[in-house]
Amino acid sequence: MDPKDPFSADFFDGSVLSHIERQQNVCPSVIVIGGGISGIAAARILHDASFKVFLLESRDRLGGRIHTDYSFGCPVDMGASWLHGVCNENPLAPLIRRLGLTLYRTSGDDSVLYDHDLESFALFDMDGRQVPQKMVVEVGDTFKKILKGTEKVRIENSDDMSVCQAISVVMDRHPELRQKGLAHEVLQWYICRMEAWFAADADVISLKNWDQLPLSYLLMKAYKLRVLVVKEHVLSGGHGLMVQGYDPIIKALAKDIDVRLNHRVTKILYGSNTVMATIEDGRNFIADAAIITVPHGILKANLIEFEPQLPEWKVAAISDLGVGNENKIALRFEKVFWPNVELLGIVAPNSYGCGYFLNLHKVTGHPVLVYMAAGRFAYDLEKLTDDAAVNFVMLQLKKMMSDATEPVQYLVSRWGTDVNSLGCYALDLVGKPGDIYERLRAPLGNLFFGGEAVSMDHQGSVHGAYSAGVMAAENCQRHLLQELGNLETRQHAYLRDEVLEGTIPIQISRM
8 A cells, every 4th residue: 555645544653533633634534435326426526525535446347236338339237227317307417418428218207117118019928929019008007007006005004015915905906907818917027017126026015115106107197186105206207228328427427536446345443533444455544534335235234344333223224224136138149130129028927937128229229138137036047157047038038039049249247146236226125114214324423324225315226326425425525524613615516516408318219
């Protein structure tokens, strides 16, 4: 380590800065732990406010659960890929506009498929027969009625239950909503798509706390009233794929930030005036404060030791919030052999057996399909080798299209077992308190918390993670300036403060 590195514990001969010494520093110092978009956003805010800030990231790259791969000759997001809320209110809108990035819009606000509209699709049964479009639309209408019924169940019951249990209650009350034969399999495919939104199976998703997109819109349209309980404030404008991937945003935010890759933090010592972070090889880093933005799965697994131990209310919040899992298998082919639709699906007698392919040829012009699996199925796929996982997906694809060729290249994600993530994003579990997020983001003195899991209103989204990082940075900045007796307003011009005009450019529409 550089002995002149002001963040190195060696620079201070291993001692902790006194309050007087800290006051003599021109600029406060902050350690940001975690190099996903939340951590990068926090670092960006503090850097632009002239704080001494650096970022410790365990991976050999930035982005965290955002990972744009270019090995196919086109950008393929193996993690986050959608912008949820294509509107000026999205905090990422100014940056997207400034970078000239384009979106491929896949759905509006009230789509029963969450991030897709029923405009460009092809579903097949297990024998490879295409499901009639009319049946898919009719079953979709039934699914909307079922979702409306679960809202009534929630209002009637003070105790929480799983979404799966609520659907069963609705079915018992309204047997006419039950589907048989192929229609039943189509309904299971809709449930599969709902589970993919939450990255979890319906039997573990909390009915009380789930954000219910697009149910909130469906109910507002149906009942002409404000939804009583909706956990997440859903931005308007529908959903769009990032055509160039999310990587340009990560690079822009990280410009000129002091980043230390391959620095896995294993211990955090925090006190009244100083934070010391210990990385895997035993080196220590000291600063006035720290912002923790590591994935929630890392905190749940206790992979970071805190001294003193976190208070019980914080530990309970970490334990009570679940983490979902979703994986992608991206396949590149020599040429396109599938229909010119946005999504391909395979229906089955249960949601676990259903399948989903995203057609990236519509977005990038390259012959690429991306298979997505969520919940228990995502974990089961991670038990297979990459070759075996691809073989399984190809069996599904060949059932749908007998002329399917073998891929010339593939990519497989493993977010659930990746030691740097241990899951995808936050999940509301059944029967847990409703103030989890407030307790998760609550600071502990000079220790602040970011990441998508602590987002005020947008858990599980990129813009939610970004906003949480910005909030943590602003809270940290305010705290340090008060502690140092320096309440002067620090100027920082940042993209989120830009005066917005026009709309986010969607230069690639449906084709």
